[in-house]
Amino acid sequence: MVRSVSRFTTEDADLLLSPRQRRDLLDCFGLFGIRFAVRLIRAGATDAPALAHELTAHSGLEDLRRTLHLQFGQRSTELKAHSALRSLKATLARTPSSASRSLGSAADRLLADTHVFRELRVLSGLRTSGLQLRDTAVVLLERVLGGEGMSPHTRRGPARPCSRADAQRRATRLTCSLTMLIALSGPGSRSGRRRRERRVTSSANV
Numbered sequence: 001m002v003r004s005v006s007r008f009t010t011e012d013a014d015l016l017l018s019p020r021q022r023r024d025l026l027d028c029f030g031l032f033g034i035r036f037a038v039r040l041i042r043a044g045a046t047d048a049p050a051l052a053h054e055l056t057a058h059s060g061l062e063d064l065r066r067t068l069h070l071q072f073g074q075r076s077t078e079l080k081a082h083s084a085l086r087s088l089k090a091t092l093a094r095t096p097s098s099a100s101r102s103l104g105s106a107a108d109r110l111l112a113d114t115h116v117f118r119e120l121r122v123l124s125g126l127r128t129s130g131l132q133l134r135d136t137a138v139v140l141l142e143r144v145l146g147g148e149g150m151s152p153h154t155r156r157g158p159a160r161p162c163s164r165a166d167a168q169r170r171a172t173r174l175t176c177s178l179t180m181l182i183a184l185s186g187p188g189s190r191s192g193r194r195r196r197e198r199r200v201t202s203s204a205n206v
Helices: 019-042 048-059 061-071 073-094 098-111 115-125 135-144 152-156 164-184 190-204
Strands: none
Touching: 019 048, 048 061, 061 073, 073 098, 073 115, 135 152
Protein backbone atom coordinates (compact mmCIF):
# COMPACT_ATOMS: atom_id res chain seq x y z
CA MET A 1 0.00 0.00 0.00
CA VAL A 2 2.87 2.41 0.66
CA ARG A 3 4.95 1.34 -2.33
CA SER A 4 3.85 4.37 -4.33
CA VAL A 5 1.82 7.55 -3.99
CA SER A 6 -0.85 6.32 -6.39
CA ARG A 7 -1.39 3.07 -4.46
CA PHE A 8 -1.54 4.93 -1.14
CA THR A 9 -4.12 7.45 -2.36
CA THR A 10 -6.24 5.16 -4.52
CA GLU A 11 -9.98 5.67 -4.12
CA ASP A 12 -10.93 2.00 -3.80
CA ALA A 13 -8.45 1.10 -1.05
CA ASP A 14 -10.17 -0.48 1.95
CA LEU A 15 -8.68 1.83 4.61
CA LEU A 16 -10.07 3.78 7.56
CA LEU A 17 -8.67 7.05 6.22
CA SER A 18 -10.26 8.75 3.24
CA PRO A 19 -8.16 9.50 0.13
CA ARG A 20 -8.16 13.18 1.14
CA GLN A 21 -6.80 12.35 4.59
CA ARG A 22 -4.12 10.14 3.05
CA ARG A 23 -3.09 12.95 0.69
CA ASP A 24 -2.83 15.27 3.70
CA LEU A 25 -0.52 12.75 5.36
CA LEU A 26 1.61 12.65 2.23
CA ASP A 27 1.84 16.45 2.19
CA CYS A 28 2.94 16.42 5.81
CA PHE A 29 5.32 13.45 5.99
CA GLY A 30 6.04 12.33 2.44
CA LEU A 31 6.04 8.70 1.37
CA PHE A 32 9.32 7.98 3.17
CA GLY A 33 7.98 9.43 6.41
CA ILE A 34 4.84 7.31 6.21
CA ARG A 35 6.89 4.17 5.55
CA PHE A 36 9.13 5.01 8.49
CA ALA A 37 6.11 5.61 10.75
CA VAL A 38 4.73 2.19 9.78
CA ARG A 39 8.04 0.58 10.77
CA LEU A 40 8.00 2.41 14.10
CA ILE A 41 4.43 1.26 14.80
CA ARG A 42 5.39 -2.34 14.04
CA ALA A 43 8.40 -1.93 16.34
CA GLY A 44 6.20 -0.96 19.29
CA ALA A 45 5.26 2.73 19.00
CA THR A 46 1.56 1.94 19.12
CA ASP A 47 0.08 5.19 20.47
CA ALA A 48 0.28 8.80 19.30
CA PRO A 49 2.69 10.12 22.00
CA ALA A 50 5.12 7.23 21.50
CA LEU A 51 5.01 7.61 17.72
CA ALA A 52 5.48 11.38 17.92
CA HIS A 53 8.45 10.90 20.27
CA GLU A 54 10.13 8.39 17.95
CA LEU A 55 9.52 10.48 14.84
CA THR A 56 10.98 13.56 16.54
CA ALA A 57 13.98 11.60 17.82
CA HIS A 58 14.76 10.26 14.35
CA SER A 59 14.07 13.52 12.51
CA GLY A 60 17.16 15.32 13.80
CA LEU A 61 14.97 18.13 15.11
CA GLU A 62 16.41 17.94 18.64
CA ASP A 63 19.95 18.09 17.27
CA LEU A 64 18.96 21.13 15.21
CA ARG A 65 17.42 22.83 18.25
CA ARG A 66 20.55 22.15 20.28
CA THR A 67 22.80 23.51 17.54
CA LEU A 68 20.70 26.66 17.18
CA HIS A 69 20.77 27.21 20.93
CA LEU A 70 24.51 26.65 21.27
CA GLN A 71 25.62 28.57 18.19
CA PHE A 72 23.04 31.38 18.10
CA GLY A 73 21.08 31.40 21.37
CA GLN A 74 24.20 31.71 23.50
CA ARG A 75 25.44 34.50 21.24
CA SER A 76 22.10 36.32 21.27
CA THR A 77 23.36 39.27 23.32
CA GLU A 78 26.16 40.03 20.86
CA LEU A 79 23.92 39.47 17.83
CA LYS A 80 21.19 41.74 19.24
CA ALA A 81 23.75 44.42 20.07
CA HIS A 82 25.09 44.30 16.52
CA SER A 83 21.57 44.65 15.12
CA ALA A 84 20.83 47.57 17.46
CA LEU A 85 24.03 49.34 16.42
CA ARG A 86 23.15 48.98 12.75
CA SER A 87 19.70 50.45 13.45
CA LEU A 88 21.34 53.30 15.35
CA LYS A 89 23.63 53.99 12.39
CA ALA A 90 20.64 54.14 10.04
CA THR A 91 18.84 56.57 12.36
CA LEU A 92 21.89 58.81 12.74
CA ALA A 93 22.33 58.94 8.97
CA ARG A 94 18.87 60.51 8.67
CA THR A 95 19.70 63.26 11.20
CA PRO A 96 23.20 64.52 10.38
CA SER A 97 24.90 66.71 12.97
CA SER A 98 28.19 66.89 14.83
CA ALA A 99 26.69 64.84 17.68
CA SER A 100 25.32 62.19 15.33
CA ARG A 101 28.67 61.94 13.54
CA SER A 102 30.40 61.40 16.88
CA LEU A 103 27.91 58.70 17.86
CA GLY A 104 28.23 57.15 14.41
CA SER A 105 31.99 56.89 14.80
CA ALA A 106 31.55 55.18 18.16
CA ALA A 107 29.06 52.75 16.61
CA ASP A 108 31.50 52.02 13.78
CA ARG A 109 34.19 51.07 16.27
CA LEU A 110 31.84 48.63 17.98
CA LEU A 111 30.59 47.22 14.68
CA ALA A 112 34.17 46.57 13.61
CA ASP A 113 34.32 43.78 16.19
CA THR A 114 33.00 40.91 14.04
CA HIS A 115 34.53 38.10 16.10
CA VAL A 116 31.17 36.44 16.80
CA PHE A 117 30.23 36.38 13.12
CA ARG A 118 33.62 35.01 12.10
CA GLU A 119 33.31 32.25 14.68
CA LEU A 120 29.91 31.30 13.30
CA ARG A 121 31.23 31.36 9.73
CA VAL A 122 34.16 29.11 10.62
CA LEU A 123 31.89 26.75 12.60
CA SER A 124 29.48 26.41 9.69
CA GLY A 125 32.29 25.60 7.25
CA LEU A 126 34.36 23.37 9.49
CA ARG A 127 32.80 20.13 8.20
CA THR A 128 32.05 21.35 4.67
CA SER A 129 35.14 23.31 3.63
CA GLY A 130 37.02 20.26 2.31
CA LEU A 131 39.70 20.29 5.02
CA GLN A 132 41.12 16.81 5.54
CA LEU A 133 40.79 16.84 9.32
CA ARG A 134 40.43 13.87 11.61
CA ASP A 135 37.09 13.59 13.39
CA THR A 136 38.80 14.15 16.74
CA ALA A 137 40.37 17.36 15.42
CA VAL A 138 37.01 18.62 14.12
CA VAL A 139 35.33 17.93 17.48
CA LEU A 140 38.14 19.75 19.28
CA LEU A 141 37.98 22.79 17.00
CA GLU A 142 34.18 22.95 17.22
CA ARG A 143 34.36 22.96 21.00
CA VAL A 144 37.02 25.68 21.19
CA LEU A 145 35.09 27.80 18.67
CA GLY A 146 32.03 27.71 20.94
CA GLY A 147 30.11 24.99 19.13
CA GLU A 148 29.43 23.19 22.43
CA GLY A 149 28.88 26.32 24.53
CA MET A 150 30.31 29.77 25.03
CA SER A 151 31.81 29.59 28.52
CA PRO A 152 35.61 29.44 28.82
CA HIS A 153 35.31 26.19 30.79
CA THR A 154 33.26 24.55 28.03
CA ARG A 155 35.58 25.77 25.29
CA ARG A 156 38.62 24.51 27.18
CA GLY A 157 37.10 21.08 27.76
CA PRO A 158 37.77 18.63 30.57
CA ALA A 159 41.15 19.03 32.19
CA ARG A 160 43.60 16.20 31.58
CA PRO A 161 46.74 15.61 33.63
CA CYS A 162 49.78 16.61 31.61
CA SER A 163 53.04 18.43 32.01
CA ARG A 164 53.29 22.18 31.60
CA ALA A 165 55.32 21.70 28.41
CA ASP A 166 52.68 19.39 26.89
CA ALA A 167 49.93 21.87 27.75
CA GLN A 168 51.87 24.69 26.10
CA ARG A 169 52.49 22.61 22.96
CA ARG A 170 48.80 21.72 22.66
CA ALA A 171 47.80 25.33 23.19
CA THR A 172 50.25 26.47 20.50
CA ARG A 173 48.97 23.91 17.97
CA LEU A 174 45.36 24.80 18.72
CA THR A 175 46.02 28.53 18.44
CA CYS A 176 47.69 27.98 15.07
CA SER A 177 44.76 25.89 13.82
CA LEU A 178 42.19 28.46 14.91
CA THR A 179 44.17 31.32 13.40
CA MET A 180 44.38 29.54 10.06
CA LEU A 181 40.70 28.58 10.13
CA ILE A 182 39.69 32.19 10.71
CA ALA A 183 41.99 33.21 7.87
CA LEU A 184 40.26 30.66 5.64
CA SER A 185 36.94 32.34 6.36
CA GLY A 186 38.16 35.60 4.86
CA PRO A 187 39.01 36.64 1.30
CA GLY A 188 42.16 35.49 -0.45
CA SER A 189 43.54 33.83 -3.56
CA ARG A 190 42.91 30.17 -4.27
CA SER A 191 46.59 29.27 -3.93
CA GLY A 192 46.81 31.15 -0.65
CA ARG A 193 43.76 29.34 0.68
CA ARG A 194 45.28 25.98 -0.27
CA ARG A 195 48.48 26.80 1.60
CA ARG A 196 46.49 27.80 4.67
CA GLU A 197 44.35 24.65 4.43
CA ARG A 198 47.48 22.48 4.46
CA ARG A 199 48.75 24.30 7.54
CA VAL A 200 45.43 23.88 9.35
CA THR A 201 45.31 20.18 8.50
CA SER A 202 48.85 19.47 9.65
CA SER A 203 48.53 21.40 12.91
CA ALA A 204 45.05 20.21 13.92
CA ASN A 205 45.73 16.55 13.17
CA VAL A 206 48.85 16.38 15.33
